[in-house]
Amino acid sequence: MREQRKEPRGEPRSTQEEELPLVDGQTCDDSPTDHVAAEGTPPISQGMVAGCGEAGALKADKRSFELSTCISSGGTYESANKYVSAIYRHLQIAIADELAEYKIGSGQYIFLLTIAEREGITQKVLSEELLIDKTTTAKAISKLEAEGYVKRIASPEDQRCNQLYLTEDGYKVVPKVKERLRKLMSIGRQGISDEEYNLLINLLKRVLTNVHAMVMNRGGA
Secondary structure (H helix, E strand, C coil): CCCCCCCCCCCCCCCCCCCCCCCCCECCCCCECCCCCECCECCCCCCCCCCCHHHHHHHHHHHHHHCCEEEECCEEEECCHHHHHHHHHHHHHHHHHHCHHHCCCCCCHHHHHHHHHCCCCEHHHHHHHHCCCHHHHHHHHHHHHHCCCEEEEECCCCCCCEEEEECHHHHHHHHHHHHHHHHHHHHHCCCCCHHHHHHHHHHHHHHHHHHHHHHHHCCCC
16 A cells, blocks of 8 residues: 655645735736826826725735846846835725725726816717827716716717716815825835925926836837
């Protein structure tokens, strides 16, 4: 009779497979997602990654922090990607929690606020200005419309084209959303002067311009 091989003593072997890191555009259930924040970033992705919840987002953060340096021709430099990714994910978690009572997702508030500033904007222009793909934009608008915050009205110039406006409930909820977001941003800005914050924003805009041009040149937009 064949002798059964015994496992060496010590720590028991885990029956759970090692979790793989989330990739951009992927949810916790390994299904593809259209959620992006700025041309293929997930959003950044376009965090919390859309549909992941807090646990999945923090696991993704842990993987992100393992990639701490990048190699350049001049030596090594610390990557900004891990910080941008981690900040985005943590803010998505916080924003989703803050706006839950209004049934506005962390991936939808940016559309609501932009429409509030640019009433009459078309869905196509909205997508282009936010650097978010048309599919994600359409889903976000449909959700806001279903919650009664946004309405579509056919353009007088072109009946095939819809313009976006706030509803009465939309007008009421926008100030509340802005106040919740201001509270979160004030926490994030602790210990940072106005001058430092403005410099940060300008540098991030420059990085976005660079990576957006790269994506456009590759035909990925």
